[in-house]
Amino acid sequence: MIPIARPLVGDAEAEAAARVVRSGWLTQGPEVAAFEAEFAALVGAAHACAVSSCTTALHLALRAAGVGPGDEVVTVSHSFIATASSVRYCGAVPVFVDIDPATYNIDPALVEAAITPKTKAILCVHQIGMPCDLPALVAVARKHGLRLVEDAACAIGSEIRIDGRWEPIGRPHGDIACFSFHPRKVITTGDGGMLTTNDAEYDRLFRLWRQHGMSVPDTVRHGSRSVIFESYPVLGYNYRMTDVQAAVGREQLKRLPDIIARRRALAHHYRERLAGIPGVSPPVEPEWARSNWQSYAVRLDDGLEQRGVMQALLDRDIATRRGIMCAHLEPAYGQEPWRAGSSLAESERAQGTVVLLPLYAQMSEEEQDQVIDALAAVVADARTGGGAGARKG
Ligand SMILES: *Cc1c(COP(=O)(O)O)cnc(C)c1O
Numbered sequence: 001m002i003p004i005a006r007p008l009v010g011d012a013e014a015e016a017a018a019r020v021v022r023s024g025w026l027t028q029g030p031e032v033a034a035f036e037a038e039f040a041a042l043v044g045a046a047h048a049c050a051v052s053s054c055t056t057a058l059h060l061a062l063r064a065a066g067v068g069p070g071d072e073v074v075t076v077s078h079s080f081i082a083t084a085s086s087v088r089y090c091g092a093v094p095v096f097v098d099i100d101p102a103t104y105n106i107d108p109a110l111v112e113a114a115i116t117p118k119t120k121a122i123l124c125v126h127q128i129g130m131p132c133d134l135p136a137l138v139a140v141a142r143k144h145g146l147r148l149v150e151d152a153a154c155a156i157g158s159e160i161r162i163d164g165r166w167e168p169i170g171r172p173h174g175d176i177a178c179f180s181f182h183p184r185k186v187i188t189t190g191d192g193g194m195l196t197t198n199d200a201e202y203d204r205l206f207r208l209w210r211q212h213g214m215s216v217p218d219t220v221r222h223g224s225r226s227v228i229f230e231s232y233p234v235l236g237y238n239y240r241m242t243d244v245q246a247a248v249g250r251e252q253l254k255r256l257p258d259i260i261a262r263r264r265a266l267a268h269h270y271r272e273r274l275a276g277i278p279g280v281s282p283p284v285e286p287e288w289a290r291s292n293w294q295s296y297a298v299r300l301d302d303g304l305e306q307r308g309v310m311q312a313l314l315d316r317d318i319a320t321r322r323g324i325m326c327a328h329l330e331p332a333y334g335q336e337p338w339r340a341g342s343s344l345a346e347s348e349r350a351q352g353t354v355v356l357l358p359l360y361a362q363m364s365e366e367e368q369d370q371v372i373d374a375l376a377a378v379v380a381d382a383r384t385g386g387g388a389g390a391r392k393g
Pocket of ligand 1: 079080153180181192
């Protein structure tokens with residue numbers, strides 16, 4: 001069976017986790033601080049704050065951006081549901097605009113028309129690792145005095161060319177970027193997230209809110225020679241990352257360059273071989289973007305039925321996933337609160353015609369050829385009428 005993804009973890013991570021357990025300091029300690037410093041240096045951000053997931057990172061980012069009850073946030077429906085849900089955690093209304101059908105990312109041309117006096121922020125997503133058009137989004141945000149938050153859940157290691165220089169996603173180019181370390185992403189801590197920003201005040205708020213709104217962090221209390229009574233000036237949450245997770249994350253950061261290089265080589269090979277399969281289009285990478293290929297998304301032409309193609313591949317021991325979901329089509333979004341800021345036709349079409357193929361750093365060329373050969377056979381079957389399940393009609 002060829003899986004859709006497989007985290008690259010091993011002895012280094014196991015030993016790092018054991019080191020923390022033996023140290024006796026299991027959360028909000030030296031490993032979290034070191035992971036934050038190393039992550040900030042990697043993406044070129046002034047500050048990085050570790051939290052329990054990207055979803056909690058998004059909640060804190062939007063709260064810092066001033067998003068509250070009754071406000072609106074312009075974002076995409078075509079994303080993992082956590083993007084839109086983080087807006088609702090703030091009591092605000094997600095306003096969905098459509099995607100660019102080539103990149104599956106927010107179409108910057110549609111954002112301006114969706115802005116109202118209630119809009120506080122734009123929440124863009126670097127979908128499955130593909131950078132979105134940040135210069136265009138920054139321009140709209142600045143023009144309207146809005147904060148730009150980047151959902152970079154999948155985008156560690158992705159790069160964008162700005163003023164002729166390649167820069168990592170996460171500097172951030174907007175105001176705040178949020179990353180995920182779920183095992184389905186490129187590097188993992190089991191669960192975990194990171195907020196990056198160049199704004200010291202935002203970073204102070206993230207640290208306050210992730211730890212119950214407590215005025216004095218554990219590190220300060222533990223190190224103090226005089227008695228300290230903490231206070232709780234604001235409502236906070238428990239959004240902490242543990243030191244066990246952070247120690248694993250530090251080992252993952254060491255692997256990141258090799259993981260990205262391998263994923264890019266595999267993506268290159270997919271692109272070359274897909275050229276010989278009619279009806280299946282490879283993903284589009286703008287010349288100013290370098291994806292980390294967190295997922296490899298192919299588009300099926302009209303005439304090929306998504307579920308049938310996926311089932312036929314599964315019958316050949318190859319796992320795939322449907323293209324990115326649309327939050328507004330889920331029962332949890334059946335009623336308000338959300339609003340369409342444009343037609344969502346391309347978002348819905350992408351959900352129904354895109355298939356994600358297996359891609360992971362340990363994948364061998366033989367495994368990859370197995371996937372492509374199976375896909376070619378399934379498509380050929382469907383086109384000649386043999387694979388009725390995969391043929392539309
Ligand atoms: C995975 C993902 C999230 C959620 O990340 P968690 O760490 O699981 O909370 C949010 N947004 C996008 C776009 C994602 O792909």
